[in-house]
Structures are given as C-alpha cells and as structure tokens.
Amino acid sequence: xxxxxxxxxxxxxxxxxxxEAVIIDMAKSLMKxxxxxxxxxxxxxxxxVDAMAIYYYFENKSxxxxxxxxxxxxxxxxxxxSDAWKVELNALCTSYVTLLNDYSGLLETLLSMxxxxxxxxxxxxxxxxxxxxxxxxxxxxxxxxxxxxxLHGYALALNCNSGxxxxxxxxxxxxxxxxxxxxxxx
Numbered sequence: 001x002x003x004x005x006x007x008x009x010x011x012x013x014x015x016x017x018x019x020e021a022v023i024i025d026m027a028k029s030l031m032k033x034x035x036x037x038x039x040x041x042x043x044x045x046x047x048x049v050d051a052m053a054i055y056y057y058f059e060n061k062s063x064x065x066x067x068x069x070x071x072x073x074x075x076x077x078x079x080x081x082s083d084a085w086k087v088e089l090n091a092l093c094t095s096y097v098t099l100l101n102d103y104s105g106l107l108e109t110l111l112s113m114x115x116x117x118x119x120x121x122x123x124x125x126x127x128x129x130x131x132x133x134x135x136x137x138x139x140x141x142x143x144x145x146x147x148x149x150x151l152h153g154y155a156l157a158l159n160c161n162s163g164x165x166x167x168x169x170x171x172x173x174x175x176x177x178x179x180x181x182x183x184x185x186x
Contacts, residue, residue: 018049020057020067027068028103036105037065062114069109069118072099076122079129086180088129093151093176096122097169100155107155122148130183139186147179 026046030038040061044051058064077095079088100107110118126144135143154172161167 018047018053018057023047023054023057023064024067024071027064028072031068031103031105034105035103037068037109040064065109065113066115066117069106069113070121072103072106073110073118073121075099076125079125081128081131083132085129085132086177089180090173090176092122092125092129093147094169094172097151097155097158097172100152101158101169104159107152107159111152133183133186135183135186143183143186150175150179 023043027038027043030042030046038046040051040054044054047053054064058067076099077091079092082088123144126147127140130140130143158167158169
C-alpha cells in the first residue's frame with residue numbers, strides 16, 4: 001500500500017523556491033483569471049504547497065490581501081512633477097482604471113479592505129501630479145475624493161457593461177479634461 005506524501009512547508013529543490021514574490025505573483029495571476037482574490041487553498045494548490053506554507057510568509061489572509069493589492073496598485077503609472085500635469089493626470093487615471101478593469105475583483109477588494117496601504121500609493125501619485133497647482137489642503141482632498149469616486153464608478157461601469165454599451169477606457173479623456181478645468185480654477 002502506498003501512502004500519499006503530504007506537501008508541507010516550503011517546497012524542496014532549487015527550481016521551485018517559495019517566496020513572498022512568488023506567492024504574490026501567483027495570486028495576481030489567479031486573480032486576473034478568476035476575477036476575485038483566490039482562497040489560500042487555491043493559491044497553495046496552484047503553488048503545489050500545503051496551505052500552511054503561505055502563512056510562513058504572510059501572518060494572515062488580510063496581510064496577504066494587502067500585499068497583493070499593494071503590488072497591483074504599485075504597477076500603475078508613476079507620474080513626474082511637471083508643468084504638463086494634465087498629461088500626467090490622464091496617464092495616472094487611465095493606468096488606474098485599466099488596472100481595475102484588468103483585475104475585475106480588485107475594486108471590490110480595495111473597497112472592502114481595512115488597510116489603507118494600497119490607497120496610499122494612488123494618493124501619493126496624485127499629489128505628485130497636482131503639485132504644480134499648489135492647491136490648499138482642503139481643495140486637494142476634495143479634488144482627490146471627486147476623482148477617485150469618478151474613477152471607481154467608471155471602473156465599475158466597465159466591469160458591469162458586458163458589451164451592452166460602447167464603453168471603453170479612452171472615454172475617460174473628456175470628463176478628465178473637464179475635471180482639469182475645474183482644478184485650474186480652484
């Protein structure tokens with residue numbers, strides 16, 4: 001009678017070393033395929049390790065979730081301080097909505113998280129874009145809140161559209177131009 005060997009801990013062998021980066025990359029890949037954050041079991045199975053091996057690198061599922069979403073958000077466009085702030089803002093927003101569209105479960109994940117780490121990435125990049133405008137703190141916060149609400153609504157519309165309406169990311173340009181006019185006059 002043969003006994004099935006149980007997969008425990010970190011994988012053996014030099015070709016399949018488990019690490020935070022490997023776990024996050026697999027989780028991102030599964031998330032893109034399935035449109036939702038994978039379960040720890042699904043992630044472990046895809047990595048051919050015991051589920052407890054994931055916890056060696058991440059204290060709990062919340063820490064894993066924070067690492068995945070922060071990693072994804074760090075992939076958005078990184079703007080430069082520039083007099084061409086409108087171009088930079090358009091690139092940042094288009095990159096962000098594209099990411100939310102490519103990972104259909106990401107928006108819901110971001111909005112349900114207790115951690116603010118992923119949001120901080122976007123906030124810091126937004127601050128870089130609007131630096132040339134020298135907005136006061138209240139105006140900058142209001143501008144951020146309005147933009148993020150709009151982008152999240154647009155991403156949600158893209159994810160729910162199912163081809164019923166001609167809706168794509170290029171349609172952000174007109175509303176963003178109007179938003180920029182409002183920022184210039186703030």
